[in-house]
Amino acid sequence: MRRSKVILFTILILFIGGFAFTVSGCGKSQDKGKIGKARDVYYCPMHPTYTSDRPGDCPICNMKFVKKEAEREKPIKNDGHKGHEIAAQGAPAEEKTFEEVCIEHSCTMNNCPMLVRATIKPGERVLCPVCGEVISTTSGKVVEIGKKPAAGPTGPTVMISPEKQQLIGVTTGPVGRRELEKTIRASGRIAYDPELVVTQEEFIQAINNEEKIKDSPLQYVIDRAKSLTSAARQKLRLLGMSEEQILSLEKTRKSETTLYLPGKGESVWAYISIYEYEIGLISIGQPVEIEAVAYPRDVFKGTVMAINPVLDPMTRTNQARVEVKNEENKLKPEMFVKARIKISLGEKLAVPETAILDTGIRKIVYVSRENGMLESRDIKTGLKVDGYYEVLEGLDEGDIVVTSGNFLIDSESRLKSAAAGEAGHKQHGQ
Template identity: 55%
Template sequence: MKKKNVVIVILIILGLAIAGFIFLRLFARAVTSPENADKNKVLYYRNPMNPEVTSPVPMKDSMGMDYVPVYEGERATREAGIYMSAEKQQMIGVKKDKVEKRDLALEILTVGKVAYDPDLYVAQEEYLQALKTVEATKKSILPSVSEQSQSLLEAAEKKLILLGMTKDQIEELGKKGKSQENLYLASGENTAWVYITIYEYEMGLIKEGIPVEVEAVAYPGLKFSGKITAIMPVLNAETRSVQARAEIEDAGHKLKPEMFVNAKIKVDLGEKLAVPENAVLDTGARKIVYLAKEDDMLEAREVVLGQKAAGFYEVLDGLREGDMVVTSGNFLVDSESKLKGAM
């Protein structure tokens, strides 16, 4: 009886061994089949603590941990994003908002001073004098005299342009026939010129005609309104800024030459496709948002952004109107995405 039991046990062991052998053969064949070859191809090895650090060959990190292989078959998973259940999203405080068109406007806060610009006043006087000379020599019998007068007028006009006046303003100056005395001294006019500092990164927002509001230290709480009338054509290489000249209403003649002011420039950007500022993660090399998709999938999307205004970024590329993006908890989502090697 015992001998019979031993035989049965041996047969069972042989059967399991044969079944295991057959399974391993089939598994090896499936792994090495053409359709699975690419899926099992190692693309690279990533740092177990920082997936953005990779190596083409196996290695260990500074703590002695092996780099994790990333296979070809994982590419689709990485592109699709990561799955995070609704319960987990609620637990880590994930909130979402819609990408939509909004009216964007921003304010530029800067400094300036009331104009004391005798050079521009003198240049205006020179231009007016050259204009009179051209008129007086039009009927000269000597062509050289007329040509020289015209040459002096052109030179005077170029000087005014270099000092920040536009061609339209120069033409208006010629019609009035009078220099702007409020450029260098308090005059009887009800306006004052103010030079405002515009830094290089804000230059693209400033245009002639934009409203501006200034406040002088001497008159706290009293605001003077006006508009930008000209922008200097040359950038200051040391301060990386340019001067904008504003014409400010000053009926009470309170603004004196060289007086310092604080300026507020209101810029209307118009209707733009906008994403909440909190949705954007800036890695330094790129800007990404997490797009909320169906079935609790969160997809990292690189975006190109424009101006920031009132808590929103202008979207130039990467998102469409109606997209839902993560606005809170996205740092935790990003951390999990990196740990899973989804990025």
Template identity: 35%
Template sequence: MADSIRTKKLIITGVAIAVLAGGGYGYYSYSHKSAAPAATGHEGHGNAAPSMSVIGDKVVLDAKARQLAGVQTATVEKKALTKEIRTTGKIALNETGRAYITSRVMGRVDELYVNAEGEYIAPGQAIAAVYSPDYIAAQEEYILAIDTVNKLKSASRDLVQVNNRLLEAARRKLELLGVSSDDIEHLAHTRQPSTLMTVRAQFGGTVLEKQVLPGGYIMAGEKLFAISDLSTVWLYADLYEKDVAAVKVGQEVAVTTPAYPGETFTGYVSFVNAVLDDATRTVKVRIELSNPEGKLKPNMFANATINVPLGETLVIPSSSLLDTGKRKVVFIAQGEDTFVKRDIVTGQETQGYIQVLSGLNEGDTVVTAATFLIDSQTQLGNFGSHAGHGGGNKPAATPPAAAPQSIPAPSAQPAAPQANEHSGHSGH
């Protein structure tokens, strides 16, 4: 009885093992058949992949690779470029037009004819009336000299010459006090000295600061007004370090301000600072502007544009250059599918072009689009193994190895026959 039961158990176990082995084999066959078309399709795609090859600094691309990368080229040519430098700045006073109006006599200011900052004073304009004992005494000396000359006309020749020199000295004294010629002639005609001296402006300009009030006593040489001639103004603009070499004294500058949209003021560079600002890495440039209508006011912000002619040189499009920091590289097209890396020396960049100082010849063809992609292939080396990845069969071998692992074994004992069977299939 025991032998019969043992025999039945062995039969049942064998049947179970057979069923499991058959199911595993069926699942493996189904998976293998499903993976085969996929692997075949992937391999076919690999055959249609673009072809790339790298030999040192030379990259060869077939037509499809060039199309997918979007390779474009341009011819190296000579072109006259003009560099446009844009900067901003602030309007400032013309320092050569600043001045002080002073009094040449000591006395008391009885009247003040200019009373507010911002008023314009014309040269020779009366600005104040000052009571001055020195002025009164000078007038009396002049009147006395005139009378002496008139009374002693018939005196000896030497005496007449002395009297004439005294008259000239008295007139000269009035002139040194700032009395105008018209006032002196009026005094000679009336013989009546004035108690108030009219102080006139030695310079013309706009009043920046008033330093005197009516009733105040002033000394000879004391400042009455600070003025500035605003018919010309300065613009101080910041020039970046890379643009310093391109700007020279005398270059024309176009200036615009937000206050007058659409209007352009023309000036010229009158000074370039000799010292670079270490904090901003810029150089101050002074631009002199004509301002006859007074539109440009000190402390007003402005934009400046300087056009610098660079002359005719070899140029390439800016997109064709690869700047690594240590090297400046372009790719030269040699034939339709071959591109070679070349080091060049560049100059100024403007208007979408870069000057080429050495490394290229007129008529060379350079890559202008996909330059970085081509350069990356030279860094990675031969691209063929990557391009052929689609044709490999490694992915097709993965499902058979993974398929048996997804079937749970009923016990540790029957696992060995299943593994042996799979191994036999692999050998097959």
């Protein structure tokens, strides 16, 4: 009898324990279901930082809210030894380094500890201080210490599915090297400059006078003659003549009469105005094409002979003197002309103008990666030529950049940055 009671009591305990375990398991699965179900978020396409939990209109611009699609989660693998393997395959005798980011906690807020960057050396394991995961390589590229690393993201990374990219009209193109040739266009006039002719005559007379009295016993007379020559030479420089032209004038002792009355078949001078930001591209000896309003079908050939050393503070332009062939005596003093100067910049790394978002302070491009990942990069550009910008910093040859749809991607990036910032503040506040 006692043995039957013990068996019955044991069965009862096992039944109660199994029932309690089943109930607790169901409760956890229900809790997980509740946690996994995220509420819908709506945002304004023009003001992505303004979000709502229900459809409606933006109170700022009255545009309809758009539902934010849920992001596809990308699993983070613990590749603690992956960095060591890549380093070992490279050159084990030399020290290698990886520039890494923990993808799971890439916070875009300034000074937020959730943005993790680490330098991993061979055999070293670095843990993310936020999630505790081993920071793994994101690109698999080995960068030697002391060498310039490849360009990387300088802003938030946004994930947009390839389907959505196609829907909003995103197109991409590679960054490559191409021959750049810039054409500088300037306006000007055919020279009528009696003042310069008079100054040239004064300079010639000063030189002749200095030579005549060089054997004078009176030193102050010699010094006075030299000072007059020096003053006339300086005035020619201020009027825009180059040192080569002054030396030529000193040798020939013949002033340029074409500056006020060009003879038949003689060359004339044209004064063209170059904008301040283009002055660095102009040099003496460059060929120039001149067009006159009076002769629209004719193109006159010229050469840059001198560049004025003083900038015009009112127009922010610099004057270049061009010697123009005038064989048929068509060009007359004070005629308005247009000038073209073609300058070859050589082979440069270039990116399409449409790929750049210019904020006025920064120039941003989005680089396309695998699985719909788009990296924000700050770049430094040089000259703009025929729809392309010269790239000085921020991109490497072969990078795939977004060439259209940048504004929508930037809007999505700002939205996700704002959402991440809001979530980060909530976590810090808990």
